[in-house]
Amino acid sequence: MKTAKRIQPQLGRGLARALAGALLGALVATASAQNLTHRWSFNDASDSVGTASVSLTGNATIDSGMLNVPGGGGASDFGSVDISSDYTNYTSTTIECWFTETFIQDWSKVWMFGNGGVNANAGTTYQDFTPNRGNAQAPGISITPAPFSGGDFAVAGSAQLAGGVEHHAVAVYDYGANTMTLYVDGVYNCSGSMQNTPISALKSTQFRFGAGTSWGDTSFNGTIDEMRIYDGPLTPVQAEADYEAGPDTISAGPGALTAIQFNNPATVIVGGKFTPAILATYAALTNKVDVTRMSGITYSSDDTNVVNFGTDGLFHAVAVGSTTIHAAFQSQNAALVVHVQTEPAVVVHRYSFDGTAGTTTITDSVGNADGTLNNGSGTATLTGTGQLTLDGNASSGYVSLPSGILANLTNATFQIWATNLDVNSDWAELWAFGTNNGSQGVEYIALIPNNPNNHTIRLDAHGANGFSFDAPTAMALSNVSCVTLTYNYSAQVASMYVDGRKVATSTAAKVLYTIPDSNNYLGQSEWYGSGDPYFTGVIDEFRIYSGVESELQIAIDAKVGPNSVVTNAGAMQSLTVTMDTTNVDVRGLNVPIRVLANFANVSGVDITTLPETSLSSSAPDVGTIVNGTFAPQNAGTTTVTASYNGVNGSVVVNVVDTNGPPTLLHHYTFNETSGTTIHDSVGTIDGTVNGPVTWTGTQMVMPTANPAPDGSGQPTAASGWVSFPANEGLVTGLPNEASIECWVVWAGGAVWQEMFDFGQAANPGVSTGGGQYVMVSPHDGASGALRLEWFPGGLVLTGPSLQQNVLSQVVITHDQDRQLDKLYLNGQLVATGSNPLLWSSLPDTDNWLARDQWPDAMFNGAYADLRFWDGALTAGQVASSYATGPETIAGPALHITAAGGQITLTWPASASGFNPESATDLVNGPWTAVSGTPTVVNGQNVLTVPATQSRTFYRLKQ
Numbered sequence: 001m002k003t004a005k006r007i008q009p010q011l012g013r014g015l016a017r018a019l020a021g022a023l024l025g026a027l028v029a030t031a032s033a034q035n036l037t038h039r040w041s042f043n044d045a046s047d048s049v050g051t052a053s054v055s056l057t058g059n060a061t062i063d064s065g066m067l068n069v070p071g072g073g074g075a076s077d078f079g080s081v082d083i084s085s086d087y088t089n090y091t092s093t094t095i096e097c098w099f100t101e102t103f104i105q106d107w108s109k110v111w112m113f114g115n116g117g118v119n120a121n122a123g124t125t126y127q128d129f130t131p132n133r134g135n136a137q138a139p140g141i142s143i144t145p146a147p148f149s150g151g152d153f154a155v156a157g158s159a160q161l162a163g164g165v166e167h168h169a170v171a172v173y174d175y176g177a178n179t180m181t182l183y184v185d186g187v188y189n190c191s192g193s194m195q196n197t198p199i200s201a202l203k204s205t206q207f208r209f210g211a212g213t214s215w216g217d218t219s220f221n222g223t224i225d226e227m228r229i230y231d232g233p234l235t236p237v238q239a240e241a242d243y244e245a246g247p248d249t250i251s252a253g254p255g256a257l258t259a260i261q262f263n264n265p266a267t268v269i270v271g272g273k274f275t276p277a278i279l280a281t282y283a284a285l286t287n288k289v290d291v292t293r294m295s296g297i298t299y300s301s302d303d304t305n306v307v308n309f310g311t312d313g314l315f316h317a318v319a320v321g322s323t324t325i326h327a328a329f330q331s332q333n334a335a336l337v338v339h340v341q342t343e344p345a346v347v348v349h350r351y352s353f354d355g356t357a358g359t360t361t362i363t364d365s366v367g368n369a370d371g372t373l374n375n376g377s378g379t380a381t382l383t384g385t386g387q388l389t390l391d392g393n394a395s396s397g398y399v400s401l402p403s404g405i406l407a408n409l410t411n412a413t414f415q416i417w418a419t420n421l422d423v424n425s426d427w428a429e430l431w432a433f434g435t436n437n438g439s440q441g442v443e444y445i446a447l448i449p450n451n452p453n454n455h456t457i458r459l460d461a462h463g464a465n466g467f468s469f470d471a472p473t474a475m476a477l478s479n480v481s482c483v484t485l486t487y488n489y490s491a492q493v494a495s496m497y498v499d500g501r502k503v504a505t506s507t508a509a510k511v512l513y514t515i516p517d518s519n520n521y522l523g524q525s526e527w528y529g530s531g532d533p534y535f536t537g538v539i540d541e542f543r544i545y546s547g548v549e550s551e552l553q554i555a556i557d558a559k560v561g562p563n564s565v566v567t568n569a570g571a572m573q574s575l576t577v578t579m580d581t582t583n584v585d586v587r588g589l590n591v592p593i594r595v596l597a598n599f600a601n602v603s604g605v606d607i608t609t610l611p612e613t614s615l616s617s618s619a620p621d622v623g624t625i626v627n628g629t630f631a632p633q634n635a636g637t638t639t640v641t642a643s644y645n646g647v648n649g650s651v652v653v654n655v656v657d658t659n660g661p662p663t664l665l666h667h668y669t670f671n672e673t674s675g676t677t678i679h680d681s682v683g684t685i686d687g688t689v690n691g692p693v694t695w696t697g698t699q700m701v702m703p704t705a706n707p708a709p710d711g712s713g714q715p716t717a718a719s720g721w722v723s724f725p726a727n728e729g730l731v732t733g734l735p736n737e738a739s740i741e742c743w744v745v746w747a748g749g750a751v752w753q754e755m756f757d758f759g760q761a762a763n764p765g766v767s768t769g770g771g772q773y774v775m776v777s778p779h780d781g782a783s784g785a786l787r788l789e790w791f792p793g794g795l796v797l798t799g800p801s802l803q804q805n806v807l808s809q810v811v812i813t814h815d816q817d818r819q820l821d822k823l824y825l826n827g828q829l830v831a832t833g834s835n836p837l838l839w840s841s842l843p844d845t846d847n848w849l850a851r852d853q854w855p856d857a858m859f860n861g862a863y864a865d866l867r868f869w870d871g872a873l874t875a876g877q878v879a880s881s882y883a884t885g886p887e888t889i890a891g892p893a894l895h896i897t898a899a900g901g902q903i904t905l906t907w908p909a910s911a912s913g914f915n916p917e918s919a920t921d922l923v924n925g926p927w928t929a930v931s932g933t934p935t936v937v938n939g940q941n942v943l944t945v946p947a948t949q950s951r952t953f954y955r956l957k958q
Contacts, residue, residue: 035094037086038229040209041248042067045079052081052207060210065248069210071108071219078211078219083229087113091175091198094234097168098225098247101131104163107217108132110224113207114144127202129171129182131161139189141171141182143197155180155192166225168243173199174233181293186243188236188290237282240289255284260329262336263290264315268307269343269411271548272490273314278327278334297329307338317490343490345413345547349405351522352541352563357384362399362522367544371401371522380523386563390523392422392536398524405520405544406433406445409512413545414447414485415554417562420475422536426452429525430475430483430535431542433517434462441526443515447485449475449535457503459485459496461510462526469506471496480540482558486548487512500558501628502551502609551610555597559605570600575649577642579630586657586874587737587815589832590629595642595649613644621876621895622655631829633876634893635908635939654938660910661892662739662871666730669887670700670863678722683868685730687849691720698887699862702850705749706858713766715851719858722849730868731758731774732844736816737872741809742776743865743886748804750857751781755810756866757852759791760843771853772843776810778802778859786830788812788823790837791853797823799830807864809882813872814839822872827882829875894956898947905943907956909936914956916943922953930954 038050042062045054054062058077061068071077087093099110107130114126126144133140133156140156161167161184170183175198181191209227210220226247234242237254245251263277276299279288291297299309303323310316315325317340327334349367360376373380373388380390380397390397406412418430427448434444443463451458457471475481475498484497487508494508522542525532541562549557553567560566576596584591593615595608607613608628615625622636630640635657641650666683673695678687694701702720709715724730742755759773773791778801780787785798802808802825811824814835821835849866850859865886873881876893884890892911897904905916916930934941 035230035232036228036250037231038081038083038227040067040081040227041065042224042226047081050083050086052083054079054081054209057211065225067209067224069220069222069224071210071221076211076219079209079224080206080211083113083207086229086231087202088200090200090231092231092233093173093199094228094230094232095129095171095173096226096228096230096234096239096242097129098166099131099169099222100166100225101161101163101220101222103221104132104160105218105221106132108220109208109211109217110169110220111207111209111227112211113202127171127173127199129169130156131167139169139182139184141180141190143173143180143194143202155182155190157182157184157190168246170234170239170242172233172239175199177233183236183239183243186240186287186289188293191293235294236291237280237289237294240285240287241282244285244287253284254282254289256282257330257332258283260291260327260332260334261288262325262327262334264336264338266337267339267341268315268317269490270317270320270340271488273310273312273316273492274490275314276309276325276327278329280329280332291329294329297327300326302326306340343411343547345545345549345553347543348408348546349544350541351543352386353382353388353539354386355382355384357382362388362401369402369405371399373397373399386540388522388539390535390537390539392425392428392534394536396524396534398534399522400524401433401520401522403518403520406512406515406517409487409544409546410489411546411548412487412512413543413547413549413554414487415482415541415543415545415549415557416447416484417480417482417540417542418449418475419480419538419540420449420477420536421538422533423450423474423477425533425536426450427525427527427532428535429521429523429532430539431522432524432526433515433520434526435516436519436526436529439527439529444517444519444526445487445510445512445515446526447483449537457483457496457498459494459504459506461494461508463510463515465510467494467506467508467510469494469496469504471498471503473498473503480538482561484549484554484557486554488548497551497554497558500555500606552605552607555605555607555610556602559602566602569602569605572597572599572645572647574598575642575644575647576604577640577649577651579640579651579653582651582653584623584630584632584653584655585818586632586635586655586876587659587813587820587872588632588818589820590626590631592629593625593640593642595644597644597647607644608642610644613642616641616643617653619895621893623653631875633879634874636895636906637938637940657874657908657910657939659737659871660912661908662869662873662877664867664889665734665738665870666866666868667889668863668866670695670865671698671887672700673697685724685728687722687724689720689722691715692718693720696862699745699864701862702859704747704860706753706850706860708750708857709767709851709855711855713761713763713768713855715767715858719851721851721858723851724847726845726847729844730847731842732840734814734839734868735870736839737814737870738839739811739813739867739869739871739873741811741865741867741869741873741878741881742863743807743809744778744802744859744861744863745807746778746802746804746859746861748779749860751779751784752777752852752854752856753779753859754850754852754856755859756849758842758847759853760845761853764843764845767851767853767855769854771846772841773846773853774812774814774842775852776812778808778810778861786810786823786825788821788831790835794837795821795833795835797821797831797833799823799825807886809878809886811873811878811881815872818872820872824875824878827879829878891956891958894954896954901947903945903947903952903954905930905934905945905954906940909934909939909941911941911956913958915958916954917957918952918954920950920952927955927957 060077112128138157172181182189241251241254259281280291306321306323360373362371375397378395380395429446432446448458460468495505523535597605619638622638676689757775762770777787788797823831880890895906917927919927934943
């Protein structure tokens with residue numbers, strides 16, 4: 001319901017100059033008059049350069065130097081030539097024409113080369129030029145080569161071409177640069193990718209003028225003055241030279257390049273970025289030429305601390321100040337003094353909903369853009385106390401706002417305080433600005449409290465250059481939330497903040513002021529006609545700013561709340577660092593950290609996610625900082641310190657481990673050299689090797705492209721896999737807290753391969769689908785991710801796909817006591833999730849390596865180590881095991897600190913039987929026991945000894 005077929009028009013002439021350079025790449029200046037292979041001036045039917053004469057069809061005529069095509073409706077009036085012998089040899093080409101469209105008609109073609117046929121239902125292999133591409137009402141070109149099964153790689157500009165006026169169009173298909181580019185009347189219009197397809201891929205015979213109705217489109221109605229085809233790409237300079245020379249004349253060329261200049265504004269906003277736009281002056285041309293997209297231009301800045309030129313091809317405004325930027329092109333130079341300024345965020349619309357209960361006017365106290373409460377006589381109403389209550393579909397109540405609210409906005413901030421009272425109101429829109437057709441949204445920007453795709457807050461910018469991005473969670477239920485959206489078009493970025501914290505960000509290339517906003521709502525979706533619900537909840541305040549509020553100001557706004565404005569927080573006085581608990585379970589979840597700034601005029605401002613705020617842990621082996629949370633690693637004590645603008649605050653965190661160190665239950669090292677058994681070096685459950693595996697002495701290698709089971713659900717004779725005996729408790733007998741650690745080398749291949757699958761197939765012993773199991777896939781078929789899954793209907797955790805042909809460690813921990821699973825890749829935690837299922841709930845019949853319960857491809861790669869642990873490994877233990885590598889078992893961690901002439905040794909109190917030893921010679925020893933009796937602090941043995949003058953090494957020995 002949220003998608004609709006649409007054309008994606010590009011930006012117009014002025015904006016294209018500013019934005020298109022990085023996308024388009026450089027054009028190769030190789031084509032000129034000597035590359036001209038065909039020319040039809042329509043004085044007659046002849047080709048004055050090649051040998052392809054024009055054949056006329058229907059009512060098409062040649063008269064007075066024009067090809068007249070009186071098309072329209074289902075007419076089949078056109079001229080055609082056979083140039084297939086040339087196209088077989090082209091990789092790049094340019095098609096140039098002068099034409100007049102008498103009557104503007106959507107999708108009519110000035111020219112088309114392809115095999116779709118006239119008035120057919122579809123074209124399968126073609127390229128074309130269309131003056132008005134359907135709803136976009138703008139010119140565009142496309143290429144649809146057969147290798148891509150008819151995919152239409154079309155690009156279109158944004159401005160409609162006038163009818164009854166002659167235009168010059170140059171379509172450049174540059175295979176070397178992988179771009180197709182359209183110039184209209186000498187000026188760049190639009191561009192897109194050629195999908196790495198040479199022109200020779202278009203295998204057809206007829207090049208048609210004025211037809212091209214391969215999709216049953218209306219035929220072109222007008223005249224064509226001249227057509228030219230080149231073997232190779234024309235440059236923008238050559239396009240302008242031909243435009244100025246006009247039809248019937250071959251340009252003598254642009255003349256010498258005499259000067260270049262920047263076509264960029266002299267004032268930019270700090271944090272913004274802009275594409276350099278370069279205009280060139282040529283001796284024989286009247287107009288300046290935009291050469292931005294040509295190769296060979298170099299850029300620099302006198303002060304890179306103010307403005308620098310990035311590897312992305314853009315200038316970046318780094319800090320307030322002024323500097324001179326430079327461009328050099330073919331011995332000419334240009335300079336521009338650029339002033340970088342801050343852009344103040346100014347409230348332009350403010351709705352506080354302070355009208356009298358029962359009234360329907362929603363007052364804009366700043367911008368005089370008052371809104372109207374629709375269905376105000378129903379149960380949706382102003383409370384009279386500064387709130388608007390909307391009861392969703394019960395009354396279909398919403399606020400309509402006047403058009404033009406976006407008209408003057410380039411950079412903007414949208415800020416709303418609201419309470420969501422219906423978590424199930426999928427696709428309801430809290431605010432929306434744009435247009436719809438009464439049923440579907442056409443072009444708009446909207447905030448969605450709960451999108452049903454992943455049940456999170458979504459910002460949806462729909463239409464040309466549209467994008468969407470999501471917060472990590474849905475809008476809170478029954479609690480007021482402050483949701484702020486900053487739209488920084490200057491920096492091409494949009495960010496979302498919830499209760500003052502940044503939660504998501506996205507690239508933003510849609511221009512706000514170009515959105516036609518005749519349908520502006522609070523509480524109603526742009527898709528209301530398609531069944532989207534109305535918002536159910538309470539709105540306290542809504543503000544729109546011109547400009548981007550600072551992240552600090554957004555945090556201050558969230559703290560102060562609706563109905564109040566504090567723009568001067570005053571001097572900072574202190575920082576407070578808080579956590580939900582400072583006694584952190586080492587096997588539990590990460591704990592959010594809150595950094596609260598206390599200013600003279602407002603206290604408790606959450607600045608945790610501000611870029612100026614830094615967080616650190618004094619003992620990273622005890623706990624690390626991950627995205628503003630404290631991630632426990634090993635038992636111990638650490639200090640979390642926050643810093644902001646020279647002010648510090650801290651909190652002491654104890655990481656507690658109530659478990660003993662995990663022990664091995666089963667261990668398979670795959671160091672056999674032959675045979676059909678993998679031996680359990682710790683337990684008693686050996687595995688049976690099936691199929692033609694290869695032994696290297698350190699790994700068991702599966703057959704190349706390990707074949708999937710046959711139609712009966714049984715592996716083929718060429719398949720390799722391992723089975724473990726049934727009903728011996730390999731998995732069902734695991735303790736409440738257990739871990740499985742696997743070291744593999746994945747060689748790539750099909751999706752849904754599985755490293756291991758433990759449980760039972762729907763038809764025991766047969767891989768035909770279904771069953772009950774826990775599995776890990778290195779690259780699933782849902783999102784191409786590393787995947788842990790309890791099936792059916794159980795937990796799914798995903799992380800980055802395994803790298804191919806690289807030894808990787810994958811660890812899953814299943815903690816039934818905490819109902820918590822974790823997934824690790826190469827020593828790093830990548831996902832966590834709640835899981836109430838039990839090991840004992842899994843049948844104990846089909847326990848396999850490299851094979852799964854479905855007829856998927858078998859695992860393609862090698863096994864280096866497999867371990868079953870009694871205990872849920874901590875993040876620190878997983879990282880230590882990864883650092884140690886396969887086949888070697890890491891012992892408990894020993895932490896050593898030196899201060900004040902003393903050495904402090906710390907190790908887990910639960911590591912029974914492990915004692916510290918020291919030596920001054922790491923190679924030859926001798927190792928002697930460290931004297932003293934440790935004390936137990938927060939589950940850790942702590943032993944302090946005097947420091948010595950000699951270099952001393954310490955270890956734990958059992």
